[in-house]
């Protein structure tokens with residue numbers, strides 16, 4: 053599993069109050085900018101939860117491995 057980004061809450065990187073902090077804060081580079089939307093590359097996400105904590109809009113939902 054990996055985190056999920058709620059696109060109803062995240063209005064895109066240009067509109068992000070922190071300028072896409074999720075992308076910058078990810079230690080594995082698992083989030084990239086895809087047409088102004090943060091895009092999680094699931095194979096790179098290690099579920100560390102940092103982006104969940106950093107997102108100013110609480111748009112990122114943690115998902116735990118089961």
Ligand code: SF4
Nearest residue numbers: 078097098100101103
């Ligand atoms: S949970 Fe961690 S590894 Fe996964 S996208 Fe967020 S910051 Fe990156």
Ligand code: SF4
Nearest residue numbers: 062068072073074107
């Ligand atoms: S930090 Fe949150 S609001 Fe900003 S681009 Fe990332 S998911 Fe969207």
